Amino acid sequence: MGKTINGSTLRKMFQNAFSLVEENKKNIDALNVFPVPDGDTGTNMSLTLKSAVSEMNACESNTIESICVAFNRGALKGARGNSGVITSQIIKGICSVLMSNETEITLKDFAKAMQNGSDMAYKAVTVPKEGTILTIIKAMAEKAKQAAKSAKSFEEFLNDIIVHGETTLQMTPDMLPVLKKAGVVDAGGRGLVFIFSGFYKALTGEMTEVQFVDNVEKDVTSEDIHVNYESLADIKFAYCTEFFVINIYEKTTDADINTLRSRLMEIGDCVLCIGDLQLIKVHVHTNEPNRALGYALQLGELNGVKIENMLEQNRQLRKQQEKVPDKEYGMISVAAGEGLSNVFKDIDVDYIISGGQTMNPSANDIATAADKVNAKNIFVFPNNKNIIMSAEQANDITDKNLIIIPTRSIPEGVSAILAFDPNASVEENKSNMMDAIASVSSGSVTYAVRTTNVDGLEVKVGDIMGLDEHSVLTTGKDILDTTVELVDKLVKSDSSNITLFYGEGITEEDSVNLQSKLEEKYPDIDISMVYGAQTVYYYIISI
Numbered sequence: 001m002g003k004t005i006n007g008s009t010l011r012k013m014f015q016n017a018f019s020l021v022e023e024n025k026k027n028i029d030a031l032n033v034f035p036v037p038d039g040d041t042g043t044n045m046s047l048t049l050k051s052a053v054s055e056m057n058a059c060e061s062n063t064i065e066s067i068c069v070a071f072n073r074g075a076l077k078g079a080r081g082n083s084g085v086i087t088s089q090i091i092k093g094i095c096s097v098l099m100s101n102e103t104e105i106t107l108k109d110f111a112k113a114m115q116n117g118s119d120m121a122y123k124a125v126t127v128p129k130e131g132t133i134l135t136i137i138k139a140m141a142e143k144a145k146q147a148a149k150s151a152k153s154f155e156e157f158l159n160d161i162i163v164h165g166e167t168t169l170q171m172t173p174d175m176l177p178v179l180k181k182a183g184v185v186d187a188g189g190r191g192l193v194f195i196f197s198g199f200y201k202a203l204t205g206e207m208t209e210v211q212f213v214d215n216v217e218k219d220v221t222s223e224d225i226h227v228n229y230e231s232l233a234d235i236k237f238a239y240c241t242e243f244f245v246i247n248i249y250e251k252t253t254d255a256d257i258n259t260l261r262s263r264l265m266e267i268g269d270c271v272l273c274i275g276d277l278q279l280i281k282v283h284v285h286t287n288e289p290n291r292a293l294g295y296a297l298q299l300g301e302l303n304g305v306k307i308e309n310m311l312e313q314n315r316q317l318r319k320q321q322e323k324v325p326d327k328e329y330g331m332i333s334v335a336a337g338e339g340l341s342n343v344f345k346d347i348d349v350d351y352i353i354s355g356g357q358t359m360n361p362s363a364n365d366i367a368t369a370a371d372k373v374n375a376k377n378i379f380v381f382p383n384n385k386n387i388i389m390s391a392e393q394a395n396d397i398t399d400k401n402l403i404i405i406p407t408r409s410i411p412e413g414v415s416a417i418l419a420f421d422p423n424a425s426v427e428e429n430k431s432n433m434m435d436a437i438a439s440v441s442s443g444s445v446t447y448a449v450r451t452t453n454v455d456g457l458e459v460k461v462g463d464i465m466g467l468d469e470h471s472v473l474t475t476g477k478d479i480l481d482t483t484v485e486l487v488d489k490l491v492k493s494d495s496s497n498i499t500l501f502y503g504e505g506i507t508e509e510d511s512v513n514l515q516s517k518l519e520e521k522y523p524d525i526d527i528s529m530v531y532g533a534q535t536v537y538y539y540i541i542s543i
Contacts, residue, residue, distance in 0.1 A: 058070065130175050364397060412437045444467050
């Protein structure tokens with residue numbers, strides 16, 4: 001390999017970056033500082049890259065501009081959690097520079113792109129914190145500028161960057177005390193090093209390919225294929241065509257599957273052709289579904305054929321939307337668990353996005369939900385600090401006016417929504433909601449998934465932990481006792497109401513017993529128990 005790369009090589013680099021992060025996402029997740037069972041940095045980065053690669057794979061052209069546009073658009077749509085959003089911004093910065101190159105990318109071009117990626121990432125974070133993924137991309141970008149002058153090949157260039165990134169990553173525990181206490185390096189930084197290692201391995205021939213096997217035996221979801229029904233003019237290919245190829249002929253080879261994929265890309269877009277010599281899943285948007293079926297019949301038998309006319313679907317959607325005029329205000333809330341969803345439905349939230357700690361919805365998920373709400377102004381309640389940035393990024397995807405209320409927990413979300421006044425202006429409602437957030441204290445009770453030292457407390461695997469929004473306040477062996485102790489630390493002299501949302505694994509009898517103990521301890525405070533059905537957390541507490 002010389003000192004330049006072309007569009008085809010760039011495509012392989014992007015694909016391999018996703019593959020390597022996907023392979024190692026559990027290792028990245030394990031680096032999350034808090035020992036709660038919701039470590040998701042690796043998962044969020046992987047899902048963000050998966051969306052980017054899916055969009056890129058639907059792009060037929062191998063020009064540098066086309067690949068960069070598709071990869072960047074997919075990353076934006078699929079960005080999940082803070083780590084995913086920051087990763088998407090790094091990608092945006094890199095792609096916006098690389099796409100200006102017509103046929104080849106030089107070392108100097110790539111170094112300039114990395115610097116832009118670093119700048120974009122820092123701009124995306126209100127208060128940048130060193131010792132995180134931001135520090136790693138900045139250090140790697142600075143090294144890239146130096147390496148571009150001395151490296152004799154692209155491989156050497158990337159290797160120098162990765163080595164420097166790894167060295168900087170090992171220093172992150174000295175930059176952030178919380179990392180040092182937990183005995184780990186920064187999770188997002190580790191993910192970034194994997195991304196660049198994927199680039200390097202693609203150039204050295206160490207390709208690893210991760211097929212989207214989780215989609216082989218089920219319908220393609222909106223996460224994998226984004227269909228815009230909002231404008232008839234946007235629909236270039238009218239028929240959404242899906243089917244399986246089964247009982248594959250003995251003469252069929254892996255090369256034939258690749259040929260089928262190439263042929264489908266010639267007659268349509270949004271192409272998925274995945275599987276092996278036992279089962280192939282095909283999805284394509286095309287104006288010639290007969291040709292798609294004909295190509296597949298050369299490999300085996302067809303099953304589960306589904307052809308939908310997206311033009312007609314669009315017409316029906318538009319008719320429905322025309323019947324219902326937009327109201328002034330709408331609300332979208334994120335919640336995990338049937339009980340919590342019902343709570344938000346009861347207070348007139350228009351759309352509930354299923355998600356939370358263990359499943360952060362993407363910017364595209366939030367934008368898609370907004371498009372389904374017939375309202376001029378839509379308040380969005382993320383109810384998790386790791387979803388706020390994705391919600392803010394959703395404004396770049398939808399034409400709706402989104403007002404993001406930065407709720408970090410379910411109690412904050414409920415409190416903010418109850419402050420809504422349909423007769424007030426957007427600004428007045430936002431101000432009232434922010435005041436409501438400030439008036440509530442939130443806590444949660446969960447269990448430790450590893451032994452560590454956090455916030456000055458020794459935590460062992462299986463311990464019950466009581467947390468507020470910032471730290472671990474108490475630990476114990478018993479759920480009830482730990483919950484009572486946590487409430488005691490959160491209650492203030494002017495507290496008037498305590499609501500506990502109990503999750504999976506907590507029986508109604510358990511909740512009644514806890515309520516009795518709290519009522520005995522706090523006779524002047526109203527105590528309420530609500531079935532939340534949330535996973536991971538035994539109790540979510542609002543005071």
